[in-house]
Amino acid sequence: MQHVRANDGLSLPAALDVSAVNHSYGRKQVLSDISFSVAAGRFTVLLGLNGAGKTTLFSLISRLFDTRRGTIRIFGHDVSREPGEALRRLGIVFQARTLDLDLSVHQNLSYHASLHGIGQGEARARIGALLAQIGMSDRLHDKARSLSGGQMRRIEIARALLHRPSLLLLDEATVGLDIRSRAEILATIRKLVATDGIGVFWATHLIDEVEDGDHVVILHQGRVLADGRVDDVVRSCGASSIREAFATLSGVATADGGRR
Numbered sequence: 001m002q003h004v005r006a007n008d009g010l011s012l013p014a015a016l017d018v019s020a021v022n023h024s025y026g027r028k029q030v031l032s033d034i035s036f037s038v039a040a041g042r043f044t045v046l047l048g049l050n051g052a053g054k055t056t057l058f059s060l061i062s063r064l065f066d067t068r069r070g071t072i073r074i075f076g077h078d079v080s081r082e083p084g085e086a087l088r089r090l091g092i093v094f095q096a097r098t099l100d101l102d103l104s105v106h107q108n109l110s111y112h113a114s115l116h117g118i119g120q121g122e123a124r125a126r127i128g129a130l131l132a133q134i135g136m137s138d139r140l141h142d143k144a145r146s147l148s149g150g151q152m153r154r155i156e157i158a159r160a161l162l163h164r165p166s167l168l169l170l171d172e173a174t175v176g177l178d179i180r181s182r183a184e185i186l187a188t189i190r191k192l193v194a195t196d197g198i199g200v201f202w203a204t205h206l207i208d209e210v211e212d213g214d215h216v217v218i219l220h221q222g223r224v225l226a227d228g229r230v231d232d233v234v235r236s237c238g239a240s241s242i243r244e245a246f247a248t249l250s251g252v253a254t255a256d257g258g259r260r
């Protein structure tokens, strides 16, 4: 594995630390000895083809699945031993749509706020601020089913931020969206990192969503092939771009079929 990350976490715990994690569905092993960390307050990309194991990894991090081998820590808290402490620091947007289509935007968000024990007045204030941030204040009372795919995604992002997590996980958040919506969502998330200091772990198979200053974890067939700053990973492969580095490491032409 190309492991080029400097020890940039210093004495602070990483936002996410995954150590020697394995996962199998029956006899089929889909994650093999996965280890990497995600620094606080930074945009880190989990890059891998469809089927690489990204969703499985997210299911383990969020504790949808039990981790049987290995450990996962969120800001130093083991998700198996201290799930409450770990998970309250985590916001997650899954690949599959999860809004209740028959409820309004407000109802979808306030239900989530109440699950996190946020009082009604505080929830109203946070919902107002988040909808303003994502440019959707005018849709508060609209039914979720009346929103476009990109708008639904933005509401899901707002919902994931309501309890003010320090680490936000997004699994293929731009899948199925047009180019403009993709760019808007990615820009919204990058801005969150820059202005609010939130750490983001962004899973994608689209190489054009990766920028040179990002950190990247390359996952391929259930194994971590590289982990570090994009420019360091590129250099350590003797490549001229992250696209070429991915091809060199995985033996597959590109993660996204060569799209630019």
Ligand SMILES: Nc1ncnc2c1ncn2[C@@H]1O[C@H](COP(=O)(O)OP(=O)(O)OP(=O)(O)O)[C@@H](O)[C@H]1O
Pocket: 025, 028, 030, 048, 049, 050, 051, 052, 053, 054, 055, 056, 057, 172
């Ligand atoms: N419930 C399941 N039972 C058996 N195999 C599964 C199950 N879920 C996923 N897999 C297999 O595990 C491997 C990893 O799948 P996973 O969904 O984690 O990958 P991914 O990188 O998220 O891909 P995608 O972006 O297509 O969702 C694949 O080979 C997949 O077929």
